[in-house]
Amino acid sequence: MLHDHRCIDIDECGTEMAHCRANQFCVNTEGSYECRDCSTACIGCMGAGPARCKKCNKGYRRDGAKCLDVDECASMEEPVCSGVHEVCENTDGAYRCVCAEGHVRRDGECIEDKPPESPPKGFFDDVTxxxxxxxxxxxxxxxxxxxxxxxxxxxxxxxxxxxxxxxxxxxxxxxxxxxxxxxxxxxxx
Structure with a gap:
């Protein structure tokens, strides 16, 4: 834009010229603009980071100005992971059920991680x-x-x-x- 015989940058983000998607925010650049994704903690935002959210996403809670991760493993009264030998692992905005140490998931269940049973020994197996x-x-x-x-x-x-x-x-x-x-x-x- 020409102003006092000089070209100055137009802030498209402050006008209706910028078109970003719902879960993005606008960043003005020299002569243009960029759309950047909001934090995963946000549903809609006014800038970068969990402190600029319009609303907190599922799995997050507002704490002052920020949207912080909810620890589903610690906040539930009933165990979240109810399978035998399963433990809860908190993730960013969610949780997952994993097998306890020394166990692996097979056919949807956590079982002890041990080598498969070997066939019975023959008569000459112990012969040196x-x-x-x-x-x-x-x-x-x-x-x-x-x-x-x-x-x-x-x-x-x-x-x-x-x-x-x-x-x-x-x-x-x-x-x-x-x-x-x-x-x-x-x-x-």
């Missing part, structure tokens, strides 16, 4: 690796006995297999690992 080695050697020993029986009957192929197996078995049992395995197995570990 060293015990498996001993069991393998015992099986190997049974095979050697069977081969020795055949070798005693004079079959040269089985006699050669028997001598090789005995040598392998002796090498294993004389090794350090064989000593540890045998010692642990004898002590029941």
């Amino acid at each position: 690796d060293d015990e498996v080695v001993v069991l393998q050697q015992m099986f190997f020993g049974v095979v050697i006995c069977a081969l020795a029986t055949l070798a005693a009957k004079g079959d040269m192929v089985f006699t050669a297999i028997f001598i090789g197996a005995v040598a392998a078995m002796a090498g294993y049992w004389l090794s350090d690992r064989g000593d540890r395995v045998l010692d642990g197995f004898m002590k029941g570990r």
